[in-house]
Amino acid sequence: MHMLMIVVVIAIAWCVRSLENIPQTTNHRICWVSRWQRSLFLFLFPPLLLFSNAIALLCMGSQDMMGTWHTGKFSYVFALCYLLTSILFGIYLAYKGWISVQSARNNPQIQLADQKIRLLTTGALFAGQIGFWQPELVISQGLIKSLSAEQLETVLAHEQGHHYYRDTFWFFWLGWVRKFTAWLPNTNILWQELVDLRELRADAYATSQVDPLLLAESLLLVASNPPVTSDMCCAAVNSYGVQRLEQRIEALLSPQETLETKQKLHYPAWNQFLFALLPLIIVFFHR
Template identity: 55%
Template structure:
């Protein structure tokens, strides 16, 4: 019976990820659709594995005998997931330690770190309390107004704690890389993250200045992982850059309240735990 639970969860996760991903609708609609499709399948798999482990390898469920194969499989899946989490956390910790070797400077009344490089780069690097990192090339190239626009965008990443939440989403990406559309959904979420930061920054500075800064600051990020680094602009498909600029120049979109169906799907991900009391 436990094996049937695992196979059902795997089949459902695969089918949901095969759902067509069309980047259409408002920002809120796109975010809820992409976030739900990205998070629900791994959540279902993780909770199913936890339920199987809680029930153990002995006993029966629904009249069928439990076995060591499904129990070992569940432990193996969670073990691999745990190792990948530790690996990603170690990479992030090393990045934070490297960042702290950079000299500290003050920018618009806020502390940051100075990267001695000619590339035009700015980013929040870290986890819950990320640090702002800007390059020498950025400070030498941008005037005060354009620099203020870039810093407003980075402040938006800090406000939404993007580095913290995308660390966990990056972990989800790694443990479900074998599922369909994982990379497509990840790229969509990254784009929507930047669109949200742009929209927040556009309330603080002139959107046109922000769009001009975006065209100027297109460079290779010194930090490879976007799970704990929220950079203003990194190398990306041209359509992502164009969409961000078009969104800045278009009338601002009214924010909609989160749809209840998204929370219903998240709650459904915990449904396998309901089967635990039926194990005898």
Template identity: 50%
Template sequence: MIHLILILSALAVAWLTRISWSGNEGSYQQRWQNALTKFLFPPLLLMMTAISIVCMGPQGQMVWRWEGWFSYGLAGTFLGFVGISGLKLAFAGWRSQQQVRTYPLQTLYGRPIRLLNTPLVFSAQVGFWQPELVVSQGLLETLDADHLQAVLTHEDGHFHYRDTFWFFWLGWMRQFSYGLTNTEALWQELLLLREIRADQWAAQRVDFLLLAESLLTVVSTPLMHSESVCAAFSCTAPKNRLEERIEALLADIHLPNPTHLYLSIWCLLACLPLFLIPFHR
């Protein structure tokens, strides 16, 4: 019965981890660290648990004869769902990238851009590790040179942090863990903190008031690509998220410090089920 206990234990830990999220409390660094951990750890734990059960196989000393095959089939089905979710998201991202490459390539203030012929006010990095900067004709006609530079510098911040690449993988986690509590709330928190981080990166290079003014002008435009492969300055945002981005710019907050060690510890904990494989009989 050890496999069922392992599955139920992983579900319980994942659920408890998610409900312990305290929302937008603490500094921006604490919020980033807390949200990223609470978002990433539960689905990673479930995935590692399923992998360990599949590696162990249906054989072993079970209380009930059917229990080995039941837990094995349950884990295999979940991993199949995980794989399909990743393939669907990757295909959607690939299609977005192919669509972007049909737009004419131009140079704007020394940056290669893809010009989108639409009156909508839009700018975004679209892609994976090497995203392409997409700028709409409407943005060029709406903003003057200084405000346009501020928007483009914000998009440079997304490129600097490789947000499209990392959020593709986080988006995959979101896809197959949507049934867990607080998944969408944590996702929206991470998107907000991602934008604040890019805002602060840009504010170190351009006037933050220009950036705030551009934000007020541009932010109401609907998102045109998947959030998992698109880091857009001009994405639709609830009023409270827009206000928080403006307040963060005016407050001149510090960028979150790297949290690689903290996150690595949690990822190692999520991999604990794999260490049970050698002890299985």
């Protein structure tokens, strides 16, 4: 019976990810709220279902009965290995994030526009929040020298948006989910969609303080520089590809959507995820 639970849950998780038509569009007129909530639900629901099923199997043990069906050791060991593997992935990613934080803290701290920042001694154009719940702003010497004071202000405003929404913290956990569910369909597509919307949200936050045209100009200036570190513990102004940059520029230059609409990128209602906890109910029918 436990093996049947595993097969059914994996099938449901696979179908949720594969049968849905994942939007691969850069059309700025599509509602940001709908894109964010839909993509986050499709990204998180399958792993949450798999997790709750594995926990339920561990709670039920390996030598009992569920109704009239016998249970076996294989499903118990399978669930235990799945949970341990995902935990090990989390520890590994946390260690990599800690290394990035320590590397950032090795740089000198200076005052820039009433903000404390870490100065990265490189000619590359880089600005990003590095850390977890309380990230530090890291800016390269190359960026300070290449941008005007007004352009630098737009970059700082964008990074303030990442700090306001705690993007480094939440995307660390989303990156962990991405790591141990890479075998599910559309994982990378949904990840890129969420990163796109994260950047659009930070841009929208910045445009409440600075000129959007100036921000678009700053983005173009740093577009040729690749991200310095991982998206999972870093939210950098230049963490995008060409297609993502085009989408951001289009959104900044377009008057079609109001700022208020763009900023309402809230997380989906948690009651949508209650169905993922159904395997835990089965524990009560176990003896």
